[in-house]
Amino acid sequence: MERLLRRKLAIIALVVITIIVGAALFAPLVAPFDPSEQFFEGLTLEGAPLPPGERFWLGTDLLGRDVLSRLIYGAQTSLIIGLVANGIAVAVGALVGILAGFFRGWVETVLMRFTDLMMAFPALLLAITLAALFRPSLWIVAMVIAMVNWVQMARVVYTETRSLSEREFIVAERAMGAGLGRVLFRHILPHLLSSIVVFGTLGISTTVLLEATLSYLGIGVQPPTPSWGNIIYENQTYFTSAPWLVFFPGVAIIALALAFNLLGDALREVLDPTQKGRH
């Protein structure tokens, strides 16, 4: 933690994440309005959305709803997806990777060929098909994203487990007669932890982006639940006439993903064992 705090970028990232998480957690307190309330005065008489102004700070959308409130509530969606979907992806990926990397033989063959198969799928196409198949809802979208995203994790953990299990201290453990469980959980897992944490954080940004893209394509989280992606989706064609409708959620997505990327990167360096005192 100390080492983390010594990095300026990491602090900025943490601050951004804290703000967004805070906004999401306390949305009802923070948001000026109900995100689904369609204000009569939120549209001009011709039905055009209002630009950022005094009452609606970030303007209104095409249904006369407050954009700021929708962004704040949308953070909930993005974070739930980021945490749940990514959490599942991390767990599945790590498990597959460890098993394949450690056991080798047919376990390895089956798991890694399956991973190869998943790699060969164009991720977005798969996600789109799945989303169409299961009729999108927040949780379904999270599952779909998880199904697409565990692959990289599995690969990383797999290669690392493989090289770890060849490391001399693991050989030494086995020479002592240590059982599989002990080797896996006491010795291999702790060493994987830093990669898992790092890839987990980086994965959050990937999942948030994928959700945004799915929502952008209209098959993500269902309206009126706001998500940053579907806010852009609903309004994308207005980017010339009402740019704020695309600009603010766009910035929000980039900020969140960037913050998690920077955090992950900082963690990568902090947790990297080669950076620690080794003689």
Add this chain to the structure above:
Amino acid sequence: MVSYVIRRLLQSALILLGVSLVTFILLYLIPADPARQIAGRSATAQTVENIREQLGLNLPFYEQYVRYLLNLLQGDLGRSYLQKTEVSELIAARLPATLLLMAGAIFCELLIGLTMGLVAALKRNTPTDTTLMVLSFTGVSSPQFVIGILLLYVFAVQLGWFPIGGYGTFMHLVLPSLTLGLLGAGWYARMMRSAMLDVLRQDFIRTARAKGLKRVQVLFGHAVPNALLPIIAMIGIDIGLFMSGIVVVESVFGWPGIGQLAWQAIQRVDIPIIMGVTLVSACAIVLGNFLADMVAPLIDPRIKLR
């Protein structure tokens, strides 16, 4: 070597078979009735039934799949339900545009990414380095549809430097390639930086300097070629990322490639096209990885294909 190639091809074929099976299952389960789709809104039940029979949709699942595979072996990807055209013809018509876009994107990402990474590595731990790395992360963190819309708005609509979407000339290619390439550029910048830092620490760099080589000679003669190794391997993997990216980029820029085709097909649940595009993409990904593996020993003599 030859046996390696054959083995890899066999493996690839198996993977593609797996992809086709999974896709087929998914599409089989999709809650939309193709026969009814084809029949349209005024069709009688009789018509729908006829169509179902002709397409073999009334057959059990495995029979449908086997039929599909047999046709596939003859290069027949089926006929689009709604466009009523051979899927292979549709894909062939659009593939050149997609390939062009990908080539442009690879060019952009290498040019931008490698330059950024190299500069950052040489200026490591300076403000330049930090700025470049934040930029690269911004590239990685920006959804392509946001970048695309932004570029379109600024450079095409406001400044009018580029055409607003479309296909044909070099100018049409710039913005979509950039949009598709920026994500990769971000990764490459990071990879290049760390690869360079890694290589510069290596013993052989010291050897090269001990020979009396100048800094530039050491840099470009010894360090860069070694730093490129992991990146070459990445280009193959990139094709998978591109395959996802083109759906978005092509729809933002109206680029007549297979991404657009896929997207239209998915919206209309035109199953043969979805199958076809998925298989073609999977082929491209598998082929990309394969080529990356094949090229690797040419660049890194230590790698042996086995």
Add this chain to the structure above:
Amino acid sequence: EDIKQGGSMIVTYKDDVSTLDPAIGYDWQNWSMIKSLFDGLMDYEPGTTDLTTDLAESYTISEDGKTFTFKLRDGVTFHNGRKLTAEDVKYSLDRVVNPKTQSPGAGFFGSIKGYDAVAAGEAESLDGVTVVDPLTVKIELSRPDATFLHVMALNFSFVVPKEEVEKWGADFGKHPVGSGAFSLEEWTLGQRLVFKRNADYWRAGTPKLDQITFEVGQEPVVALLRMQRGEADIPGDGIPPAKFLEVMKDPQSKDLIIEGGQLQTGYVSMNVKMPPFDKLEVRKAVNMAINKERIVRIINGRAVVANQPLPPSMPGYDKDYKGYPFDPEAAKKLLAEAGYPDGFETELYVYNTDPNPRIAQSIQADLAAIGIKAELKALAQANVIAAGGEADQAPMIWSGGMAWIADFPDPSNFYGPILGCAGAVKGGWNWSWYCNEELDKLAAEADSITDPARKEEREKLWGKIFTSIMDDAPWVPVFNELRFTMRSDRLGGPDAIFVDPVHIPVNYDYVWAKDVQ
């Protein structure tokens, strides 16, 4: 008419053009393209819904209204130079009904004698269609059908040359050869189609343009920007909602926009087989809960509020019908009467392209105001249609984007598939699963009135059918969309052809280029 022929125009589309085979093509985009490539026995006066002859020079109807004899125009040739004869008419009708053709329109020809045998695959040719001589064809019906002449104006009955169909097989749709005003010059998949003027077209002086280029894969917003830069002439997908206000306010482009009606109704269907929509009070409550004015405002006033299934320009539209008022309080009361004082939870299916999810959200908010919590299901068109075709899947569907646009300007076309018992089957388009046998009988009666003299009576009858339906309230008719077509100022032509009710976006045959005048 001293308008010179010549010039060209560029029409842009977002989606690929699918088949141009008249027996198969059935979306609004290829519908009017096919009309320019092919001709049928009947047609409509340009810019109107008035039936007129086309390939038929004249026709006679027998006393009982069951036999139609068409006299063909002499000297009409296909694009390949061969003369069009009565054999071709018969061949085309046989082909469209033949199950192997997989024509979505085969059902329209159900009244022709011998249809059942061909449709069942037992016969190759329709008994009721006979070639009297090379220029005369006789069609016998098994029952009187007031809409038959409209059917003869449908694309499905357009005449195709046998030899070309056999030459191209399943790919005829990519290599269409007809007798229409234009012929297909080039088709680059995914990019563009080029139509060339048919110099031998039988209607002298038509069409005006030498060439039409259709560019596909263009986002509507992009298409509009290109048009404003003079790079395109007609944005085929219309003015994108995002740009509508801007364009309407712009004095320069204002004059380029032509407004017209459309034979279309946007509605919310309620599945009368799924509780609680099996209760009439509930359906009425929903009818009274939805703020249609606001919805029209959301789409920038591009529609007029509707109160009955038929659009205003359709014969049979009841001008005096008031419909259900917007009255949330009364709606709440009705709900309470039905046993749902606190409302209930349900789902609203909607096609996931703008502006439909927006409209659905507005409906959702209105329903919430009377206690109905409707969850949105924004899906691809095919998924929504599939859900509607199941008896127990979609309680409510917003029809936008898939909404009923009439195949031909006759009220009967608005009944059978979408409100009659025939459509209330698995896979049918009657998404409210409303089936009223009595009304079905009335409808059959109305359709057997073939005497042109009793036209008004027939229309009255139809009007009554639709208002009776509203008593049962299986739908909430929300609005009738207006049409706004924009064209570059290079193009000329009567306003009506730019909002032609049967040609979307425009009637290509009558557009002319100002720059060659």
Add this chain to the structure above:
Amino acid sequence: MTQTPDLAAEIVLSVQDLKTEVATPDGAKTVVDGLSFDLRRGETLCIAGESGSGKSMTALSIMRLLPEPMARVASGSVRLGGRDLCQLGETEMCAIRGGDIAMIFQEPMTSLNPVLTIGRQLREAIFVHQDVSRREAEKRALETLEAVRLSEPKRRLKQYPHELSGGMRQRVMIAMALACNPKVLIADEPTTALDVTIQAQILQLIRDLQRDFGTAVILITHDMGVVAEMADRVVVMNQGKIVEHGAVSEVFERPKDAYTRELLDAVPKLGAMTGQDAVISAAGAGPEPVLEVKDLTVRFDLRGGILDRVVSRVHAVEGVSFSLRAGETLGLVGESGCGKSTIGKALMNLVPWEGSIRVAGRPIPHGRGEADRLFRRDLQMIFQDPYASLDPRMRVGDLVGEPLVIHGLAKGRELRDRVASLFERVGLTPDQMDRHPHEFSGGQRQRICIARALALSPKAIIADESVSALDVSVQAQVLDLLQELQKELDLSFLFISHDMAVVEQVSHRVAVMYLGQIVEVGTRRQVFENPRHPYTQRLMEAVPIPDPARRRDVFKVPIGDIPSPVRALGESVERVRYVDVGDRHLVAEPA
């Protein structure tokens, strides 16, 4: 080559008061402190000292190749032909490097650019300093390769570094260094990573070239044997400072400094035990061997072909038999790759093997399982790299206690007490139990490994190169500890090493391995005093003797590498047959 340095020869390089600093998180640290020496034409100056004493830093300071910006020359001068290298700009330094002063590095494996051909890298060295045509450079490159006696020099030019063995790569490095006839050659541990026989070849080569070209050589090494063989003068360094500086004979015979004396004493000397019988002290040395290996064979499959089937095999160990009695140490020696470690791993059931292994009379099962666990109580292993074999994330106390936990022998207080006593047993204090491995020195870490191996009170311990990574002084301590433990606990050791001197010091009996088979086995005296197999003889001859008085003028070294143990499928390795040359001294019959 003269034994006494020619004091009259001109001074080519003069280092005065060199001080090099390295930036650490705790501030600047001086790693080279006031170093001064002169180097004369044709002379060999050895810089000796233990790991971390600043030898490499000195060399890099002279070359101005310090890892910037961490390290820098703080003060002092390095004069070469009247110029102070410390004052030169980078461009001028480029002309000096490789031209006037050339350098060879320790790691032949990583010091050549892996993606460029040997020829390209050689030519480059020539182009930098000489204005020659491509063809001429090619010719020069070929000549230098011939000069370093590389086999098939023409073909080598087109090969990549990874296609050459370590010894060949080191020759290429030397060729590169000598390509421009430098005045000074700095060789930083040029042979540390190589086998003794290869080391002998390389050292001989450096000598020959020095004689031919008159180059002055700075040879950096921690091996006093190499110093004794090569040096004219010696600089002994400790913690960045020179502790002793003088002619080689003087330093070896009359070391002035206490540190030098300690260093020399710690060096194991081959032949030091000549004439002494190795007595097994064990009281209870029964007839039953603790470990009995019969016909042990280990082969590794190499896959290939379309179906990825086994196409060839590495015959790592072929029909090896030996036995180990209680309290006995069997030394296993041989060159790199001959299969020593593989035997160790097979005994620990870590690789699939064939044959029979009995531990304390019980046969080792082939698979895993409860029986597998049981035998491990009697047989334990200590690995080569004490750092790599300890899980860096665990506390050392837990690591040492782990075998007890695994075998369910102790827990809670008892566990802690037993670990504490193990710590004391190996000379550590129990209060160090809560630290992590990286907080210990190399020697301490190896003690931890030993403690861990002792935890189950095994009857035998396999020590695979257990002291090779340690400095001589630490090495001596660890060896003492092992011998002490053996006496006390009646332990048997299978002592695997490539260092003949160490093996001689600790073993009761010795087995010499070559290409997966034992070629000679007997008591220490039998093998070392009367080596019968030609391979054994060659190994012994190649060992440098840390005594300048016994310096040999020419190493009798065979050229070439050992053959590969890889055989195509079905092709078998011919098993050697043994002849007893007396008193169970078995020697393989020459083929």
